[in-house]
Structure formats: C-alpha cells, structure tokens
Amino acid sequence: MTAEEWTAVRLSLLVAVTATAASLPPGIAIAWLLARGRFWGKSLLDTVVHLPLIMPPVVTGYLLLISFGRRGPIGEFLEQTFGIVFAFRWTGAALACAVMGFPLMVRAIRLSIEAVDTRLESAAGTLGAHPLWVFATITLPLCLPGVIAGAILSFAKSMGEFGATITFVSNIPGETQTLPSAIYTFTQVPGGDAGALRLTLVSIVISMAALLGSELLARRIGARRVAT
Amino acid sequence: MSLDVDIEHARGTFRLAATFAAQPGVTALFGRSGSGKSTLVDIVAGLIRPQRGRIVIDGTTLVDTARGVFAPKHRRRVGYVFQDSRLFPHLSVRQNLLYGRWFSRGDGGVAGDFGSIVELLGIAPLIERKPDSLSGGEKQRVAIGRALLAHPRLLLMDEPLASLDEQRRAEILPYIERLRDIGVPILYVSHSVIEVARLATTVVILSEGKVTAVGPVLDILPLAEASDGGSVLEAVVARHDDAFQLTTLGSRAGDLQVPRLAAETGSVVRAYIRSRDVMLSLQPPQDISALNVLSGKVSQISESGAQADVRLDCNGATLVARLTAKSVQRLALSPGRPVYAVIKSVSFERS
Structure with missing residues (x-):
C-alpha cells in the first residue's frame, strides 16, 4: 500500500469515529424524545431526522454545502463566532457522515428505549431519583445494546459514505479523501485497479472488525445481565 | 404519621372520588378489583395526577389542585412496593436495595440501616445475586427492603402478595407484620379479606370509586361486600x-x-x-x-x-x-x- 492509500484509510477512520462520537449524545437525546416525549411537532421531528435516509445523498450534500459552506448562513456564523470551518475540511466530511448516519442511529436507539419497561422508571422515581438520574441509571443501561447497535450502524454508514461527502467537501487527498472517494479516484485513472482492490479489501476488513466488535460487546453486556 | 386524602379523578366512564384519613399502623384499602384502589395509591405516589383534590402527609402538602401544588414522585418520599416487584434487572440485589439511598436525604421517615433491614426481611443470603435468579417471594421481600431503605414517610403496598402462590404468601405475611409492629406506616391495597383481617389497623372500603366505610378493622370488615362476607x-x-x-x-x-x-x-x-x-x-x-x-x-x-x-x-x-x-x-x-x-x-x- 502506498502512503497515499494509508492516508485515506487513516482519514476514513478519523472521520467515521468523529462522526459517530459526535452524533451519539444528540442521537440518544432525540431517540429519547421520539420514544417517550409527547409534544407538538413530534412527527415533524421524526420526518426531519429520517430525511437523509430517503433523500439522494447528493441532495443532502448540496444542502450542507449551501448552509454550512463558507458563504452559507450557518457556515458563516460558525466561522465568525467560533472559528469553526466545515467547508473542504475533514470536519466537513465528518459532518456529512454524521448527518447521513443519524437516522440509522436514532432508529436503533429509539427502538431499544421503547423496549425499556416504563414501570421500572416510575419505580426508580418513587425511590427518589430525579428523571435525569432515572435516565442515567435505569433507561440508559437497559437500552445499551441498542445504543451500541446504533453506533455501529452510524460508523458503518460513515465508512461507506460517498455522495454527500464528495458533494459537500469534494475529494481532496489528505483532507477529505476518504476510502470510497479514494477507490472512486483509482477507478478513474488508467492502471488504478490494483489500488482500488487493495482499498476495497481494507474496507471489508474494517467493516467486519466493527461488526465482530459490536457482537462481542453486546454479548458481554448480555452475559453481565444474566450473571447470577 | 398522618395521611389525608381528598381527591377526585375521572378516566373514561370511571370516576374516583375518595376522602379518607389514614392513622398510624396499617391502613388497608379494600375492595373488589376495579374499585379504584390501585388508581388511588398511584395518585398518592405521584404516578397519576388527580384532576381535583388535596393530599397531605405529616403536614406536608403533596397535592393541592386549588393552589396548583403537585410534588413530583421523586420528592414525595413515599415508598412503593408494586404487585410485580419491579426490581432493576441490570443491578444486583444489593444495588437494588441501595438505589434509593443515593437520593434520599435521610431526614425523618422510616429509620433503618442496611444491615437491620436485610436481617428483618431475611434477604442476607441473596444480596450478591441478580433479581432474575430470585423466586417470586424473594423478589417481593427485596422490593420491600428497597422501598424501606429510601427512608419513606409512608409505605404503599399494592397487592404485594397477589402474584404469589399460597405458600409464598404465608412466607411474606410475617415480614409485613413485623414492619407494622416496628411502626412503619403502611397503606395496603388488597382484595383479600384474609390479608386485611390479619394485617390492617384501619380499613377503608372502596366500591366503584367511592369510599363506603372507614374505621377500625373489627368494626368495618363485616360491612364489606367485597368477595364474600x-x-x-x-x-x-x-x-x-x-x-x-x-x-x-x-x-x-x-x-x-x-x-x-x-x-x-x-x-x-x-x-x-x-x-x-x-x-x-x-x-x-x-x-x-x-x-x-x-x-x-x-x-x-x-x-x-x-x-x-x-x-x-x-x-x-x-x-x-x-x-x-x-x-x-x-x-x-x-x-x-x-x-x-x-x-x-x-x-x-x-x-
């Protein structure tokens, strides 16, 4: 593997881990709202969260470009206020991946929160626990398998994300060229087949490792729960 | 301990309108299933918000709809033992027992340290186990201990023996009697006349959402129309x-x-x-x-x-x-x- 290929692999891992980690807190919060909340506009929120799943990725990427780009309203505000720039940076790739993986993550976590017995939560309340503590000590531990599944889905989606990323932050080697973009680039040049195949194999290995890791983690949590 | 309840609550066609005062000791809410007993304890615990009324424990107003007072369930310091024990499956028996201690401020209420309550309920051999390895009777004893260790001002028990067989019931009843005898105030929901006859100090009879009689068990129980006289x-x-x-x-x-x-x-x-x-x-x-x-x-x-x-x-x-x-x-x-x-x-x- 060439140094350029390794850079793409490292960048992909960085983007995927950042996207997953950054979307976990809002993902859990919105999953909880959708599972337990009763408020006006809940189905609207549900639809908005699912939009990236049903829209063409290029459309999502373009929407990100016009809102988070240097001249976009949100992009301009973030740059002037906090000095955060998304356009044509790896952080922009992570943002695109996080948005694309968000519906998958929220869905998995929401289902597992819905499966937690609310009667246990009210029991914890009668024992003096504030609702936030009830969430931290009862709901969250009981829906942990769903949180892990959601994180793995988001990670996998990020590793494979192509359309939104390339539309939003382009395909700059060393900055925004993730594994799929690098494979795509190889297929566009004569004699790039060997490089494309190498990166494909790396991609398969990473995906399988992530899946295996989540299985092991889920099994350990399951074992801890039934241990006597 | 004193508990004053005067509430009204309607759900669908069912209307609950109950007024009673509980004295120290065991106050039994007695009536057929569907008479509103469980709704009433859920209201006292704060799980249901009544449409109108007042609930006062020891001079502290928990609910007063006229003044817009509604204490959330985690601030009521009312222990609740549910029919289905509701132990936390991911925690050990010890962690379940200590759960309420993290949140209780420990002032007043039922006194009792971990060791003495574990001994009182006979659950010392169980404390390192997980709830799903316990029998129904053991689960219920742990649930009682968990509620007591949160230092409640009042213990609510909603048919705590209903899901158990005859033998398990006989196993738990003496423990509830011990609680009564050491002075834990209990509001006990039951449709079993045998349990009420054995445990209660005061009986509140509920019928179709209304309190039909309140008084000492020896005077009131013969009036009950529930199940059989x-x-x-x-x-x-x-x-x-x-x-x-x-x-x-x-x-x-x-x-x-x-x-x-x-x-x-x-x-x-x-x-x-x-x-x-x-x-x-x-x-x-x-x-x-x-x-x-x-x-x-x-x-x-x-x-x-x-x-x-x-x-x-x-x-x-x-x-x-x-x-x-x-x-x-x-x-x-x-x-x-x-x-x-x-x-x-x-x-x-x-x-």
Whole structure:
C-alpha cells in the first residue's frame, strides 16, 4: 500500500469515529424524545431526522454545502463566532457522515428505549431519583445494546459514505479523501485497479472488525445481565 | 404519621372520588378489583395526577389542585412496593436495595440501616445475586427492603402478595407484620379479606370509586361486600388440648375451640369467620357435631334477593351469618331476637 492509500484509510477512520462520537449524545437525546416525549411537532421531528435516509445523498450534500459552506448562513456564523470551518475540511466530511448516519442511529436507539419497561422508571422515581438520574441509571443501561447497535450502524454508514461527502467537501487527498472517494479516484485513472482492490479489501476488513466488535460487546453486556 | 386524602379523578366512564384519613399502623384499602384502589395509591405516589383534590402527609402538602401544588414522585418520599416487584434487572440485589439511598436525604421517615433491614426481611443470603435468579417471594421481600431503605414517610403496598402462590404468601405475611409492629406506616391495597383481617389497623372500603366505610378493622370488615362476607373476632389463646389437638380461644363473644394453633398461650389472634360458615338456631343446639356455639342477638338484617346477611351482636362483638331469605322468614328473625350461632369453621390469621 502506498502512503497515499494509508492516508485515506487513516482519514476514513478519523472521520467515521468523529462522526459517530459526535452524533451519539444528540442521537440518544432525540431517540429519547421520539420514544417517550409527547409534544407538538413530534412527527415533524421524526420526518426531519429520517430525511437523509430517503433523500439522494447528493441532495443532502448540496444542502450542507449551501448552509454550512463558507458563504452559507450557518457556515458563516460558525466561522465568525467560533472559528469553526466545515467547508473542504475533514470536519466537513465528518459532518456529512454524521448527518447521513443519524437516522440509522436514532432508529436503533429509539427502538431499544421503547423496549425499556416504563414501570421500572416510575419505580426508580418513587425511590427518589430525579428523571435525569432515572435516565442515567435505569433507561440508559437497559437500552445499551441498542445504543451500541446504533453506533455501529452510524460508523458503518460513515465508512461507506460517498455522495454527500464528495458533494459537500469534494475529494481532496489528505483532507477529505476518504476510502470510497479514494477507490472512486483509482477507478478513474488508467492502471488504478490494483489500488482500488487493495482499498476495497481494507474496507471489508474494517467493516467486519466493527461488526465482530459490536457482537462481542453486546454479548458481554448480555452475559453481565444474566450473571447470577 | 398522618395521611389525608381528598381527591377526585375521572378516566373514561370511571370516576374516583375518595376522602379518607389514614392513622398510624396499617391502613388497608379494600375492595373488589376495579374499585379504584390501585388508581388511588398511584395518585398518592405521584404516578397519576388527580384532576381535583388535596393530599397531605405529616403536614406536608403533596397535592393541592386549588393552589396548583403537585410534588413530583421523586420528592414525595413515599415508598412503593408494586404487585410485580419491579426490581432493576441490570443491578444486583444489593444495588437494588441501595438505589434509593443515593437520593434520599435521610431526614425523618422510616429509620433503618442496611444491615437491620436485610436481617428483618431475611434477604442476607441473596444480596450478591441478580433479581432474575430470585423466586417470586424473594423478589417481593427485596422490593420491600428497597422501598424501606429510601427512608419513606409512608409505605404503599399494592397487592404485594397477589402474584404469589399460597405458600409464598404465608412466607411474606410475617415480614409485613413485623414492619407494622416496628411502626412503619403502611397503606395496603388488597382484595383479600384474609390479608386485611390479619394485617390492617384501619380499613377503608372502596366500591366503584367511592369510599363506603372507614374505621377500625373489627368494626368495618363485616360491612364489606367485597368477595364474600365475614367477620373478625379478636381472641386470646387460653389453652391447648394436646389429647384432641385443639386450642381454646377466649373472645368477647365466648370461647372458641379450633384445631391446634402454633401460638403461645396468652397471645392475641384474629379469627376470621366467613358468614356462610355460620348457622343460626333459636334453641341452644344439642347433640351437634360443631364445637362452637355462641349466643347473641340479631342486630341487623340486610336482604338481597334470595340471600340475607344477619348481623349479630355477641356481647359486643360482631358476627355475620349468611342465610337464605326463606330461613330468615321461617325463623321469624328480627332485630333484638336472641339466637345461637353455630360456627362450622374458623380461619386463623395470627396477629
């Protein structure tokens, strides 16, 4: 593997881990709202969260470009206020991946929160626990398998994300060229087949490792729960 | 401890309107299923917000809809033992027991350290285990301990024995009695007259969402229409007869002979006598197999269809006999008439 290929692999891992980690807190919060909340506009929120799943990725990427780009309203505000720039940076790739993986993550976590017995939560309340503590000590531990599944889905989606990323932050080697973009680039040049195949194999290995890791983690949590 | 409840709450066609005050000791909410008992305790615990009313514990107002007061459940310091024990499956028994301690501020309420409550409930051998490896009875004891260790001002128990078989019930009842005897205030929901007769100090009878009677268990229980009628006699163990394996009890209404009880001479027991196990005779019955005959006067007759419940005053104690309306007419029973009550069997619930 060439140094350029390794850079793409490292960048992909960085983007995927950042996207997953950054979307976990809002993902859990919105999953909880959708599972337990009763408020006006809940189905609207549900639809908005699912939009990236049903829209063409290029459309999502373009929407990100016009809102988070240097001249976009949100992009301009973030740059002037906090000095955060998304356009044509790896952080922009992570943002695109996080948005694309968000519906998958929220869905998995929401289902597992819905499966937690609310009667246990009210029991914890009668024992003096504030609702936030009830969430931290009862709901969250009981829906942990769903949180892990959601994180793995988001990670996998990020590793494979192509359309939104390339539309939003382009395909700059060393900055925004993730594994799929690098494979795509190889297929566009004569004699790039060997490089494309190498990166494909790396991609398969990473995906399988992530899946295996989540299985092991889920099994350990399951074992801890039934241990006597 | 004092608890004052005066609430109204409607859900669908069901309307609950209950006013009662609980005294120290065990207050039993007694009534058929669907009478609103569980809704009422859920309201006291803060799981349901009543549409109108007031709830005050020891001078602290938990709910007052007129002033817009509603204390959330985690600030009420009301321990709740649910019918399905609701132990946290991901925590060990020890962690379950200590859960409430993290949040309770430990001022007032039921005092009791971990060691003594674990010993009181006999759960010391279980504390390192996970809830799903416990039997139903063990789970319920842990649930009681968990509620107590949160230092509640009041313990709510919603049919805590309903999901258990007869043997497990007998296993847990003595523990609840111990709690009552060390002075834990308890609001106990049940549709079982046997449990109420054994445990309760005060009885609140609920019927179709309304409180129909409140008072001491010995006076109130005979009024209950729930499940089947019966009356409670308080009695003292007078002596044991080893030859016939019998125990003689002295009560206000007279002596009763019953199959030998495992209770010491001089201890107080409550005998529960079902009204259908009582026959009436105008003459002192002779040559009869039944051992227990008490004399008294008819105080009240309430007929419903072919049946009639005849309340007797036996030297101040109340006994109820369930007869057919035809028998009432044939014996020409009316208030004031002296009769003899033949008791076919007596159920015992030690207290």
